[in-house]
Amino acid sequence: MVAVWLTLGLVVGCERKPKPHPPTEGARKHALLIVVDTLRAGAIQRASTPNLDSIGLRGGAATRAWAAGTWTAPSMVSIFTGTSLREHGWDYPMPTKMEKQGAYPPLPPIPTIAEELSARGFQTSGLYANPIVRSDLGFDRGFDDYTRLPADRSAAGLVAEQVADWDDDERHFLYLHLWGPHQPLNPSSAAQERWGVEDRWVRKRGFNIKRVWEGEAGAMLAYFKAYHAVVEDTDSRIGDILAALGPHREDTVIVVTSDHGELLGEHGRSGHGSWVYEPLTWVPFIAEGAGLIPPLVSNAATADAISRGLGLDLEWSVRLDSPLPLVSQREGKVALSPDGRMKGIWDPQIAAEGVSVFDLSVDPGEERPVDGQDAVLSGARTAWEANTTAGIVSGEPIEVSDDMEDALRTLGYIE
Numbered sequence: 001m002v003a004v005w006l007t008l009g010l011v012v013g014c015e016r017k018p019k020p021h022p023p024t025e026g027a028r029k030h031a032l033l034i035v036v037d038t039l040r041a042g043a044i045q046r047a048s049t050p051n052l053d054s055i056g057l058r059g060g061a062a063t064r065a066w067a068a069g070t071w072t073a074p075s076m077v078s079i080f081t082g083t084s085l086r087e088h089g090w091d092y093p094m095p096t097k098m099e100k101q102g103a104y105p106p107l108p109p110i111p112t113i114a115e116e117l118s119a120r121g122f123q124t125s126g127l128y129a130n131p132i133v134r135s136d137l138g139f140d141r142g143f144d145d146y147t148r149l150p151a152d153r154s155a156a157g158l159v160a161e162q163v164a165d166w167d168d169d170e171r172h173f174l175y176l177h178l179w180g181p182h183q184p185l186n187p188s189s190a191a192q193e194r195w196g197v198e199d200r201w202v203r204k205r206g207f208n209i210k211r212v213w214e215g216e217a218g219a220m221l222a223y224f225k226a227y228h229a230v231v232e233d234t235d236s237r238i239g240d241i242l243a244a245l246g247p248h249r250e251d252t253v254i255v256v257t258s259d260h261g262e263l264l265g266e267h268g269r270s271g272h273g274s275w276v277y278e279p280l281t282w283v284p285f286i287a288e289g290a291g292l293i294p295p296l297v298s299n300a301a302t303a304d305a306i307s308r309g310l311g312l313d314l315e316w317s318v319r320l321d322s323p324l325p326l327v328s329q330r331e332g333k334v335a336l337s338p339d340g341r342m343k344g345i346w347d348p349q350i351a352a353e354g355v356s357v358f359d360l361s362v363d364p365g366e367e368r369p370v371d372g373q374d375a376v377l378s379g380a381r382t383a384w385e386a387n388t389t390a391g392i393v394s395g396e397p398i399e400v401s402d403d404m405e406d407a408l409r410t411l412g413y414i415e
Contacts, residue, residue, distance in 0.1 A: 020121030020171040023251075027311025028289045030172045031117070031253040033302065034241070035079065036180035036234055037072065037130050038272075040261030041065065041282045043181070047231040051239035052286055055254055059288030063295035064340045066326040067260040068318075070280040071272050072132050073104070074329075075259040075299065076139065080112040082303035082316030085329040089391030093274070093331050103397035107138035110391075113303040114142030116314055117173045123166075127158055128177035130259075143175070152178045152233075156240035163248055173306070176241065180234045181262065183209040183271070187229035195229040197222060212270045224264045253290050253309030257299045258283040266365060276335035276345055277366055281328040290320075296340040297323045317388075325384055336381050342370075344377030354378070 023029045041064075044052060055061075068078035069085050077083075077090045085091045088108050114124045119142075126139075126146040133139040140146035149155060155176060166172055184206030187195070192202060201207050201222045212219045238256070245252055261280045263269045272280065285297050290309035300318035307314040326337045337343040343366070344355040357373040358366040 018121045024311035028253045028309050029251040031306045031310055033175045034256045035177045036258050038182040038262050039180050039258035040279050041284050043228055043231045044284055047228045049235040051235050055288045056286045060293030062285040062293055062297040065283050065285030065297045065299055066281045066328050067283045068298055068300040070260045070276055070330045072130055072259045076133050077107055078300040079302045081110045082300055082318050084300055084327055086388050087317055087391050089393040105393050105397055108391060108393050112142050113306055118142045122171045122173045124173045126175040129179040130177055152237050156244045159241050160244035163245060181227045181230040185226040185230050187226055188233050191229035191232045195225040197226045197229055209271050220265050253306055254288040255302055255305050256286045257302055274330055276328050276330050276333050281335055294320060294323050325380055338380040342373055
């Protein structure tokens with residue numbers, strides 16, 4: 001099977017694309033995937049997000065969606081390949097924990113959504129803000145054009161330029177990865193005022209989360225407010241992006257999700273951390289033109305949602321019609337929920353051995369482990385692992401350039 005996948009990649013890259021088939025009845029012609037970096041689901045409930053709400057009203061939104069992983073790179077591998085971290089095997093820590101910072105093996109040879117669509121004649125473009133999803137790791141596989149997004153504010157204009165060149169006989173897939181509320185935070189003046197964020201927190205280079213980590217007085221509350229202010233700015237920019245689609249919006253599958261959430265003081269912590277707590281695992285999953293969105297879903301079902309909306313019968317391991325159990329992983333730690341309510345966390349920093357079980361319906365903060373459910377959750381994990389082959393990533397690590405290292409340092413990925 002690996003040979004077939006590699007052959008597919010070579011064919012896509014070397015031969016002229018086939019002419020795309022017109023969409024089947026009821027399917028949409030194009031697809032737009034928007035990934036908002038570091039966007040936890042609860043922020044949408046607190047902030048004003050009319051544009052995200054409009055997508056949900058026109059399509060659907062999951063009640064509880066989980067990120068497959070709780071930092072960008074492994075979660076994006078899942079989003080692109082429709083697989084869990086266990087299956088694709090790319091479960092490495094952030095660069096700050098690597099002996100050789102930023103040196104990672106490339107993506108596993110599993111077909112990506114861009115490769116599958118490109119092989120079927122789609123024009124494929126990627127605009128990304130987060131440098132960790134760079135092309136030398138293989139995130140550009142299947143894209144005709146894969147370009148670093150200079151700033152979120154430029155996204156709508158770049159989308160408008162691309163859409164202006166769309167021909168009637170073409171089908172398009174556009175991946176747009178926004179910086180969103182990833183630190184350093186730079187809210188607009190209007191959003192900053194709405195959320196009462198004092199100027200002293202938002203300097204020329206933005207609000208760096210290190211000020212929270214260093215225990216500066218008032219920093220955690222100010223960061224919480226600034227985070228939500230940026231969420232509102234991001235929603236406004238998504239509105240501009242939707243407007244840039246023009247009449248194509250009616251014929252475009254739109255999926256908005258996030259790679260992971262963010263801790264904003266829960267459990268006495270902030271940032272990405274190395275945890276699988278709910279503020280990190282629970283992300284938005286909002287889609288228009290993709291059919292019925294189940295209440296519980298993984299962001300690894302993104303490829304399936306896009307395929308369904310485009311009327312393509314593609315096989316993905318994680319699907320909308322079989323969303324359970326919810327699973328999120330991070331460097332060997334596992335969170336699993338068979339029903340979206342009971343959540344098991346296997347993390348030796350929480351419990352030296354075994355599983356910690358939380359009832360999210362009465363304890364959404366995951367503060368009070370419940371008794372009597374260990375066997376049920378452990379059995380659910382055992383069953384899932386028995387049905388999910390563990391992947392092993394191989395290949396020579398790829399070292400980052402000096403420019404990329406500087407970009408990763410800005411993100412806080414490198415000290």
